[in-house]
Structure formats: C-alpha cells, structure tokens
Amino acid sequence: MKTHDTTDVAIIGAGPSGAAAAAWLARRGINVRVIERQRFPRFSIGESLLPQCMVHLEACGLLDAVQTGDFQFKNGAAFTWRDRYAAIDFRDKFSPGPGTTWQVERADFDQRLIDGARQAGASVEFETQVEAFVADHDRPSLTLVDANGEQRSLQARFVLDASGYGRVLARLTGLARPSTLESRCALFTHIEDRIDCSHYDRDKILIGLHPEHSGIWYWLIPFSQGRASVGVVGDRATLEAAGVDDNERLWHFLHAEPRLNKLLANAKAIRDIGRLEGYSADVEQLHGPGFALLGNAGEFLDPVFSSGVTIALDSALRAAPLVERQLAGEKIDWDSQFEQPLRRGIATFREFVDAWYDGRLPRIIFNDQQIPRIREMISSVLAGYAWDEENPFVAASRRRLHSLAEACSDISSHATGEG
Numbered sequence: 001m002k003t004h005d006t007t008d009v010a011i012i013g014a015g016p017s018g019a020a021a022a023a024w025l026a027r028r029g030i031n032v033r034v035i036e037r038q039r040f041p042r043f044s045i046g047e048s049l050l051p052q053c054m055v056h057l058e059a060c061g062l063l064d065a066v067q068t069g070d071f072q073f074k075n076g077a078a079f080t081w082r083d084r085y086a087a088i089d090f091r092d093k094f095s096p097g098p099g100t101t102w103q104v105e106r107a108d109f110d111q112r113l114i115d116g117a118r119q120a121g122a123s124v125e126f127e128t129q130v131e132a133f134v135a136d137h138d139r140p141s142l143t144l145v146d147a148n149g150e151q152r153s154l155q156a157r158f159v160l161d162a163s164g165y166g167r168v169l170a171r172l173t174g175l176a177r178p179s180t181l182e183s184r185c186a187l188f189t190h191i192e193d194r195i196d197c198s199h200y201d202r203d204k205i206l207i208g209l210h211p212e213h214s215g216i217w218y219w220l221i222p223f224s225q226g227r228a229s230v231g232v233v234g235d236r237a238t239l240e241a242a243g244v245d246d247n248e249r250l251w252h253f254l255h256a257e258p259r260l261n262k263l264l265a266n267a268k269a270i271r272d273i274g275r276l277e278g279y280s281a282d283v284e285q286l287h288g289p290g291f292a293l294l295g296n297a298g299e300f301l302d303p304v305f306s307s308g309v310t311i312a313l314d315s316a317l318r319a320a321p322l323v324e325r326q327l328a329g330e331k332i333d334w335d336s337q338f339e340q341p342l343r344r345g346i347a348t349f350r351e352f353v354d355a356w357y358d359g360r361l362p363r364i365i366f367n368d369q370q371i372p373r374i375r376e377m378i379s380s381v382l383a384g385y386a387w388d389e390e391n392p393f394v395a396a397s398r399r400r401l402h403s404l405a406e407a408c409s410d411i412s413s414h415a416t417g418e419g
C-alpha cells in the first residue's frame, strides 16, 4: 500500500453535509480532502428542502451555486387525506429566517454544492472508497481504495464522516445502534407529471395519507420542467402485498389516493422504481477521538417532514467551526458543543415524526379551526426551525403536540359529529 498522504481535514462523502463542511473549512484556508465513492452527478433521494437550509447554504458560501440552478420554488407543504386538504405556507411562521426554498433533483443540486466546495479550495476524489479507519485524537487515518483497486492511506488532523447511508465510521468504530423508530420501506420514482389541474399548487410538496391504511403515506415533489418525484412509504409487508413488483406496488398505492390519482392521471415514469428500507438509524455518539459524524452518517429519522438535508447541513455548520478551533489548538468538548445542541433539533423533528405516525399531527393539520399563532409555531418547525427554543413547539414539543392534538380531536369530533 502506498502511504502517507496527509491533509488537515478528511471528509468521507460529497453529499450535502460533506460539501457544506468542505466549503466552510476550505474558505478559511484549511486543507480539505473529500473522498467520494461514487462518480457525480449521481441520483440521490431527499429532494424537498426546508427554508432553514437557506441559512446554512449562505453560511458556507454555497447559496449562489444553488441559486443559479433551475430548481422549483417551494413555499410550504400541503397535506391531503380523503376529501380533506390543508396547506401550510412557511412564510407564515413564528421563527425569523427565510420562508421559502427549493425542491431539487439531487444529482444536479449535489453536483453544484461539491463544485462550489472545490471552488472554495477543497480537493475532491471521486470513485474512491473509504474502507478502514484508525481513530486517534491528533492523527486519525483512513484507508482508501480507488477505482483501479489501488489502496493508500490518508492521514488527517480531523475526520468528518458525511457518508450518509454508507454510515462508514458508525460501522467501523462500532458506534452504530438501531433507531427506535419502526423500520419502514419507501418506493419512488421520477415522472413527467403532466399535471393540468388549475388548483394544483406547484410551490408546495404534497403529502397524502392513504384513505384507509394509517401509516401509509405519499409524497409528490414537483421539480422544474414538468418533472416530479413521487413515492410511497409504509411497512414492508403491506407494500409487498400490493403487487408482484415494485412498479406495480407504487402505482397501486398512488392510484388509491384520490387526489394523487387524479393529478397523476397522465404521468409517465422517467426512471426505474427505487426502493429504500430500514433507513432510520442512530449511533451511540456523534463523535470520537479525531472524528465527528454529520447528517445521515449519524442519526436519520424519517422522510416525512423532509428534515434530512436540513439536519445534514446543520450538523456540518456546527462541526466545521469546531474543527477549525480544534486545529488551532483549542480544546473542544464535542459532547456539549456539537452533539447536544444538534440532537436537540433532531429531537424536535422526532416528536413531530412520532406525532405523524400515531395520528396526532394529521389531526392537528386537518383541523380547520386553528389559532393562527399556533399554526405559525407548527409551520416554523415544518420549515426546519427545529432549534429555535423560543418556539414553544420546540421547547416543549411533546407536551405541546399532545395537548394540541387533544384539543383538536374535541374540535373536529364536535365539528364533524364523529364520536
């Protein structure tokens, strides 16, 4: 093995968290090497951004790289269940900050981010895989294997793992632990949507709930140029029972949701069906000697509120300044300065995910007698401002969601006469 390549910071993975950390550090003159196993552009799931992302993209100097792209404007989320429809406009929110963002085809979005990081001075090696790791407070090192099967080692002063579902360091250091969330399965594809309905709001992600099966839900994420991403999420057994292959299963479920069935009447799939399952994951700890875990390489919850890229960027923008300070000789307490504050926002999303699957959040969202100030607080979290402790639905999410859902069930059963 050829050996002793060195750098200040090695980053595993060139997705959003890796690119954001790389750009931030490289702009400050720090030597950054990003190691990416795939060739870009490459498909990735995770296409609906939250407005909070814009703050992070700006902070690492990548907003311009994305702003010049042809991405679909997004100002909120709409929800549908049977004949009900509720739309949340992220501009009406409690927390300060941007209220709009984009829905993006990740192949293009991720390429723009990593190109931006390169322009900032980071060097990037594609088609090179990280296969082994030795933790060390001052000199952690990686074993890399390139496309020709050549092996070499890379020694760094700090390693950031941004390997997403690869979960490289979680596996290699034994930090991986299962998520306490149920294992679910997602089937998805891209379509030419050919939607000609004048009421359809292209500026929002549309999330549908199956009319009968609680726990099965859909996304319709419009892109620019008449394309869109569609998917269904549910437990594996129910999805599998719906057809002989994933194509049949996905379309069976899409046709079962009345609004999507109508909207997608003329849709044409433009890529093979994708499947991801058991994607929720966790780790014992988000850091160790000489390394920290970013984005999905640490904890991933669930796709329902499109929080993945937001958490990925947030983790990168928390870790990068700490790495800079550690390299400058400062002692960093990664637990109190990185892990705990990052996990607080993830915990907020977690409460919302739990409330989605146990039915409280749908009850809140579809309740038509909403107090505007409370709706703004919910809107803020769904817009990604899950770290804003001023928001009572962040500071005390569980209690607030619980009592609001109780109040909503009273209101809606009164309003509909259900019992």
Ligand SMILES: Cc1cc2nc3c(=O)[nH]c(=O)nc-3n(C[C@H](O)[C@H](O)[C@H](O)COP(=O)(O)OP(=O)(O)OC[C@H]3O[C@@H](n4cnc5c(N)ncnc54)[C@H](O)[C@@H]3O)c2cc1C
Pocket: 012, 013, 014, 015, 016, 017, 018, 035, 036, 037, 038, 044, 045, 046, 047, 048, 049, 050, 128, 129, 130, 131, 162, 163, 164, 165, 166, 167, 168, 186, 276, 279, 294, 295, 296, 297, 300, 302, 303, 305, 306, 307, 308, 309, 310, 312
């Ligand atoms: C069904 C589904 C739908 C989703 N929808 C949304 C959504 O609408 N909005 C949203 O924000 N999030 C969504 N997500 C989550 C989103 O996909 C992720 O949270 C996001 O991509 C995480 O970014 P990242 O930078 O952590 O990792 P990634 O984007 O996964 O990037 C990791 C990179 O690391 C590379 N890598 C892996 N292993 C190695 C290795 N050994 N060596 C070198 N490189 C390696 C990979 O090739 C990859 O390019 C969804 C997730 C699922 C499962």
